[in-house]
Amino acid sequence: MKIVAVTSCPTGIAHTYMAAEALEQAAHAAGHEILVETQGAAGADPVPPAEIAAAQAVVFAADVEVRDRARFAGKPLVEASVKSAINDAAALIAKAEAAAAAAPAVASGAAPAAFPAAAVSGGSGGAEGVTLKGVGTRLRTWLMTGVSYMIPFVAAGGLMIALAFMFGGAVVKFKVVGGTYEGHTYAAITDYSKLLGQAGWAGVMFEIGNVAFSMLVPILAGFIAYAIVDRPGIVPGIVSGLIASLVGAGYLGGLIGGLLAGGVVYAIMKLRLPRFLSALMPVLIIPLISTVIVGGLMFLVVGEPVAAAQRGLTSWLNGLSGTNAALLGAVLGLMMAFDMGGPVNKVAYSFGLAGLASGNLTVMAAVMAAGMTPPIALALATVVRPKLFTPAERKAGNAAWLLGASFITEGAIPFAAADPLRVIPSLMTGSAVTGALSMQFGATSRAPHGGIWVIGLIGHPVQYIIALLAGILVSAGCVIGAKHIRRRPVTDSADAGSADADAAAPSATPVPVG
């Protein structure tokens, strides 16, 4: 078997090389070929792309972010700390064997030219985690790292909420968080010892999902920062995500917060401090200073514009209502799909709720349909064109069917956060179609939530489903089309700028990881 490995450690003078040697010994002892890239202070000699393409398994023994990990995308991967490679390299090699065996056959010779040389930051980069090469590639790697940690929360939380709606109907939400539904006003549960008694098992499930969902944005932000600067990024990243949630900035706010946190920590780590302070860096200075700066920016710079934008959008929507129904539906659709649970989405959703309260049931129907479209469209796209998506995204796609059907728009966030410029406009287009058609058909909804599980409360259900399907097809088509834009077959590596490096990597017959 052929294995490629990367070792790296914070200082880059000891563990990186010890791990490399240990892996080489263990691999040879087990009769494998191995090529190790040591990303240490002596400079990394990048593993040639052809070797990566030919390898059946990849081992990362790294305590800092592996540089240019996009090169290894789609390969069966084993990740461990450098120390575990030094202490028990044989076990890691055995895991690599297992990972390779579990993966479908790798198409050997998968177009080495698909890995542009520009993506390989060679030379004597030193032990710094960040280089300036291939900012586009790196940005995508950072976002994907955050997304990959977020996906389990989306799946766990979203599916719990969906199941709660399936078993308890849309009323479950109101029994837990309070509000008026079908003429009955429920009090929010504040004493959780009464959760089961007041809201039933479906209520408990809803709340579990709700709590898991509250971690979406913090985890996204925290692990984006983690991808940039390793462990020191987690504190300011997660705090920025919590604040993004608090000020209602949604996942786009968290995305900004995570990048901000990574950048601030990176800048602090670059500071040359007097020596009596440098020992305090990891435990005190970096967490404290970075959190103060990032938290302050999130509250003062991100928070207020978000609130102002929401006020502006709300009054604009109020002006639109009563003009053209289909136009209003299209606008609501655009808003629902823009940030999935973020500030713009919330304005549209609140507009739907206000319509519901005043007896205008068509707006609610359009809003709900437009919010169901994105996850389903993405799920469809991952099935139709799996090769356009990473293994993590394809897994997220499996859950997205049910999430979309349950009007849990957040199911689309992993895709949108990983590739916002292509995914968000595509989703907005389809949701606009759905929203406009739903309004045009005069579909109504007496339920403010629940998705397909409250179809009994929908007026003109058949037309409603037609509106949904139309938007789903449009969005899926746009996503596939947009993702193809960067996937023009790359024959000349000179054409493939570093920003496109990510594009080519997944094309090498993606193989599920783990």
Added chain:
Amino acid sequence: MTDTTELILPEFVLLGLEAPDRHAATRRLAETLVASGRVTDLDGFLADVRAREAQMPTGIEGGIGIPHARSAHVTVPSLAFGRSDAGIDFGADDGPAHLIFLIAAPDGGDAAHMRILAALARRLVHESFRGALLEAPDPQSVVDIVTKEVLAR
């Protein structure tokens, strides 16, 4: 190997190194480097080592501790070696370290320097290298073993 001088000199070898903890042990070894002018500021260098140690203990299984740092207070890449019969805790899972390697790298060290340290690190995982160091009768033998194993590569 022209400009790199010796990585290790007999003065940097402490065969009866006993210390209450890893910081004291590191300080004893670092003092040998200060005495020869390879480390210009003892406390500054130790702070850098400590910062690295705080990220994750450097002890590894097999009774080895590798306190190390890249530091502005280091002039020449150097190795100080201590052997402790009682053992000194370096945070490894399987007990204290008997072989302690203090690796001092200059902050802006060039690739040639770093490659020597990389070669040293690679030798550390070899059973034979460790065994020879455990058996070495005197400091000069340690220097000979390191020089032969590391620089021959």
